[in-house]
Structure formats: structure tokens, C-alpha cells
Amino acid sequence: MFRCALCAEVVPPRTAAHRLVLEVRPHLYPQRPHAQTVPNPPDRRIPRRKRRHVGTDVGGLGQAIVREVQVCPACAARRP
Ligand SMILES: [Zn+2]
Numbered sequence: 579m580f581r582c583a584l585c586a587e588v589v590p591p592r593t594a595a596h597r598l599v600l601e602v603r604p605h606l607y608p609q610r611p612h613a614q615t616v617p618n619p620p621d622r623r624i625p626r627r628k629r630r631h632v633g634t635d636v637g638g639l640g641q642a643i644v645r646e647v648q649v650c651p652a653c654a655a656r657r658p
Contacts, residue, residue, distance in 0.1 A: 579591045584598075596653075609633075
């Protein structure tokens, strides 16, 4: 049970809330060399823990949410 941010109606209990992103900003994510590592080379004869691991998360430019509101299913369907 919550109040929709767009139509200001109180929705019935157990109604799914939808989150609508209203504003985003560009964000530079840093490289994370120790996150999501994969064995390289992928030689299966060598035990997994003995293989050299390289990080796959190189970071880069993305988007960060600035403003997000909770809306009812009807309002969520109307907005793309
Ligand atoms: Zn609504």
C-alpha cells in the first residue's frame, strides 16, 4: 500500500510498486581488477585455483539515477 507519485492515488494492499526513473546523470565507474575474475588461459588441465586470473570489470562511463519515484501499475504502463 503506497501513494502513487504521479496520480497521487493510494493503491490497494499487495499491489506491485513500479519504480520510474525521472532523472539520470553520467557517472564514471572505476576499474575493479579484483572483481569478476576469469581464469586465463582457460586451460582445463591446470587446476582452476592455480591458473592466472584476470579481471573483467574495466569500468567506464555509465549512468547513475538521480531521481526515482514509486508509481502504480497504471501510471507505469502509460510511461515508456
Ligand atoms: Zn498512478
